[in-house]
Amino acid sequence: SQQGEEDPQALSIQEGENATMNCSYKTSINNLQWYRQNSGRGLVHLILIRSNEREKHSGRLRVTLDTSKKSSSLLITASRAADTASYFCATVGNDMRFGAGTRLTVKP
Amino acid sequence: NAGVMQNPRHLVRRRGQEARLRCSPMKGHSHVYWYRQLPEEGLKFMVYLQKENIIDESGMPKERFSAEFPKEGPSILRIQQVVRGDSAAYFCASSPQGPPLSRITDTQYFGPGTRLTVL
Numbered sequence: 001s002q003q004g005e006e007d008p009q010a011l012s013i014q015e016g017e018n019a020t021m022n023c024s025y026k027t028s029i030n031n032l033q034w035y036r037q038n039s040g041r042g043l044v045h046l047i048l049i050r051s052n053e054r055e056k057h058s059g060r061l062r063v064t065l066d067t068s069k070k071s072s073s074l075l076i077t078a079s080r081a082a083d084t085a086s087y088f089c090a091t092v093g094n095d096m097r098f099g100a101g102t103r104l105t106v107k108p
Numbered sequence: 109n110a111g112v113m114q115n116p117r118h119l120v121r122r123r124g125q126e127a128r129l130r131c132s133p134m135k136g137h138s139h140v141y142w143y144r145q146l147p148e149e150g151l152k153f154m155v156y157l158q159k160e161n162i163i164d165e166s167g168m169p170k171e172r173f174s175a176e177f178p179k180e181g182p183s184i185l186r187i188q189q190v191v192r193g194d195s196a197a198y199f200c201a202s203s204p205q206g207p208p209l210s211r212i213t214d215t216q217y218f219g220p221g222t223r224l225t226v227l
Binding site: 033035042043044045046048090096097098 | 141143149150151152153164197221
């Protein structure tokens with residue numbers, strides 16, 4: 001079952017702009033993960049942030065976690081057309097739960 | 109509409125035995141994905157199947173692992189002669205349609221996972 005809720009559901013931007021996606025959840029977690037899925041392919045793991053971490057960077061990705069608000073954000077800086085994909089957050093507590101995803105379109 | 113179902117939820121096997129993991133997709137879904145998750149790591153894609161077809165098995169180990177999604181019944185991930193390194197959580201996900209038709213191609217619905225422990 002889906003738990004995390006990503007917003008927006010769909011996001012369309014121009015190449016070079018930044019893209020921010022948010023994820024909210026309800027239960028306590030050990031860690032939160034972000035995934036990307038290109039059309040017709042499986043999920044690809046992007047980044048994992050632990051519950052005692054507040055921010056993490058990986059290349060053009062920046063993830064924040066606010067456990068008091070039970071929310072996380074994924075920022076993709078200087079977006080490229082190749083970043084066009086769906087992005088999912090997943091929370092890991094007693095089990096692993098996925099949100100429904102944000103569909104990001106980056107226009108060249 | 110029941111969600112994606114996986115069984116068993118927990119499976120214990122001794123080294124050398126076979127493990128069979130089942131995944132029943134959501135009603136109306138004809139695409140199934142299998143993932144493996146090691147502790148404190150993210151999901152790793154294993155295989156993508158449609159009914160009676162393997163579309164992408166680039167993440168499957170070459171030996172001992174196989175997957176099927178028959179015309180009738182659940183998708184099965186089979187691990188022969190299990191070893192301790194196979195201990196992990198195995199998740200399946202289903203989606204309603206695949207490319208190039210569906211605009212909701214990328215919506216995957218995940219099952220609760222099967223936790224395999226190899227003694």
